[in-house]
Amino acid sequence: MIKKIEAFIREEALDAVKEALQSIGIVGMNVYEVRGHGRQGGIELSWRGTSYNMDLLPKMQVNVVLSDHNVEKAVEAITNAARTGKEGDGLIFIYPVDNVIRIRTGERGREALMYPDDIDIRREEKPGK
Ligand SMILES: Nc1ncnc2c1ncn2[C@@H]1O[C@H](COP(=O)(O)OP(=O)(O)OP(=O)(O)O)[C@@H](O)[C@H]1O
Numbered sequence: 001m002i003k004k005i006e007a008f009i010r011e012e013a014l015d016a017v018k019e020a021l022q023s024i025g026i027v028g029m030n031v032y033e034v035r036g037h038g039r040q041g042g043i044e045l046s047w048r049g050t051s052y053n054m055d056l057l058p059k060m061q062v063n064v065v066l067s068d069h070n071v072e073k074a075v076e077a078i079t080n081a082a083r084t085g086k087e088g089d090g091l092i093f094i095y096p097v098d099n100v101i102r103i104r105t106g107e108r109g110r111e112a113l114m115y116p117d118d119i120d121i122r123r124e125e126k127p128g129k
Pocket residue numbers: 008009034035036037038039040057059086087088089090091
């Protein structure tokens with residue numbers, strides 16, 4: 001099974017999240033600048049006695065497509081790298097993916113997600129570990 005992770009994180013957390021994913025062997029990813037809000041609906045700002053609500057705050061979205069046995073590892077890596085413990089740390093969504101096709105080779109599915117230093121390859125080279 002192939003899954004897609006969409007993580008909405010703080011802008012300041014992007015480098016740490018990227019490094020955490022790379023350190024567990026996840027290389028392919030997309031990063032987007034987005035604006036959004038969660039349960040608090042943004043923040044209240046005040047300027048010279050007037051207060052107004054900034055309802056859409058800048059966030060980063062990190063998308064990763066991976067085999068499902070790597071999902072928990074990736075979620076743990078993202079969570080540890082992105083958590084401050086304060087409101088606004090973000091959310092992670094996980095979706096099923098029908099298929100993946102590497103255009104250059106025509107590889108499909110799990111194979112299309114592998115690369116020389118991939119966690120799946122490391123696992124196959126060290127059976128029993
Ligand atoms: N239900 C949602 N659907 C899609 N995106 C969301 C949703 N909730 C949050 N997001 C995205 O995640 C970002 C951060 O959300 P946030 O961390 O404030 O979530 P929260 O549920 O309010 O949690 P917390 O109480 O920790 O703040 C939002 O700016 C938005 O981009």
